[in-house]
Amino acid sequence: MAIRSPLPDVEIPPVSVYEYLFGTITDDDLERVAVVDGVSGEATTFRALRDRIDAVAGALAARGFGVGDVVALHAPNVPAYVTVFHGLLRAGVTVTTVNALSSAPEITKQLADSGARLLITVSALLPAGEAGARDAGLGDDQVVVLDGGPDTGVGHTSLADLLADPHPAPDVTFDPATHLAVLPYSSGTTGRPKGVMLTHTNLVANVAQSMAIGVGRDDVVPCVLPFFHIYGMTVLLNLALRTRARLVTLPRFDLAQYLGVIQEHRATFLFVAPPIALALAKHPLVDSYDVTSVRAVLSGAAPFGESLAGAVRARLGEHVRVLQGYGMTEMSPVSHCIPFDRADIPSGSVGLLVAGMEARIVDPATGAEIEQPADGVSGPGELLCRGPNVMVGYLGNPEATAETLEPDGFLHTGDIVTVDARGVFEVVDRLKELIKYKGYQVPPAELEALLLSHPGIADAAVIGLPDEEAGEIPKAFVVPVAGASLTEAEVIAFVAEHVAPYKKVRSVEFIDAVPKSASGKILRKDLRATAG
The missing domain is CATH 3.40.50.980 (Rossmann fold)
Incomplete structure (x- = not known):
């Protein structure tokens, strides 16, 4: 069901x-002022x-x-x-x-x-x-x-x-239900970029569904996440215009410039990807600016752990609501969010299905449906979604469309999730990114969230390395905080203290920066290409 x-x-x-x-x-x-050039x-x-x-x-x-x-x-x-x-x-x-x-x-x-x-x-x-x-x-x-x-x-x-x-x-x-408004292209991190066919109704529906995020007419929204990406297009640009909030545009992310805009324009609602959240939580430059006007931070585009959410809140002020959303280009993009008025929902989750959405959770190994429990949390499975914001299909690619969209309208997300009795979803990992260690499934996102809780780690990514005995072993790429002194043994021991033995990191490489897409997704294929 x-x-x-x-x-x-x-x-x-x-x-x-x-x-x-x-x-x-x-x-x-x-x-009222609609748009301000942040430069x-x-x-x-x-x-x-x-x-x-x-x-x-x-x-x-x-x-x-x-x-x-x-x-x-x-x-x-x-x-x-x-x-x-x-x-x-x-x-x-x-x-x-x-x-x-x-x-x-x-x-x-x-x-x-x-x-x-x-x-x-x-x-x-x-x-x-x-x-x-x-x-x-x-x-x-x-x-x-x-x-x-x-x-x-x-x-x-x-x-x-x-x-x-x-x-x-x-x-x-034209018929807004069938006429294509936009053709954004999927990121291509898992294959050839494909044109995602989104109608006017898809975009209108998703703005209406995203009202739960809580942006209002008195909000000031710095826009550093790109409008060409569906997150920036719907959740910043169109949602702010509909609610009559004020947009402050920035052509690229520069932390000092971003903080300057927050201070000068008394920004209230920050839409970020995890790399920006990391900077807000850990970069010393934040202390040089007045960010007391901020009332909410919403992160999307990539997993965002509870520890990082707590670090952002501790840095910006306990009054700040730290929210998370989930979606994908094929859903215009929002399917889940933590509503602003739901302080009971953990910041490390992606919250509730937005209005008008349905979901199924399917065991990727057996195809069996995983039910929402009456108590506690469900087992993990692939998330499928259906709603008025789901794409028509991929342009000129019926094969890829058929692989992604079921005949009944449910869209395969490729993400592994759990759901609890309240309807709160948590993303465990990408279906294709799960590490298989001696038959056990190890979610990289879980290990990354743990690594980011270490005070000496500024950023981290985890991939699976081929291993003759284990199948795959987890390898961590770690960006140390400036001035921190970390060794591979210390990182391995830190992770081992907090996880089951099969989830332990077996190898660590220190790097200057984790490669990420414009939307903040970790480019694991780039890490695999350089991994020894």
């Missing part, structure tokens, strides 16, 4: 993303933002872009991203968001696979963007550089050029 969300259902109106975010905005809210300090009101979005939609429609077209957006977090992204959606265009760190060949593949007719980028990313567009068959007139123009020496059409000849926003008609 499916496990249902204990949260009350939310209304998911059958409207476009634009209509959902701006269709009911009041005159009072139009005068320059320039502020944009909701009225100005809406007018610019309409202008971009009109300009694109006048150039022949609309329903059925795909446009690639390749830019960091700048205010223009907000305008152009929503202008594209307003015009009925499907947006494929491109990682700002993508190489030219990666851009070429995404443009070709998505069928994009236009690439919109910024001058700092133009070398890769231009080369990628050219190799995908796009001409110079099919590349727009947002900050281009005579001052930058960039000859492509700029945003100012697009808006020079004003056109009204078009009247666009």
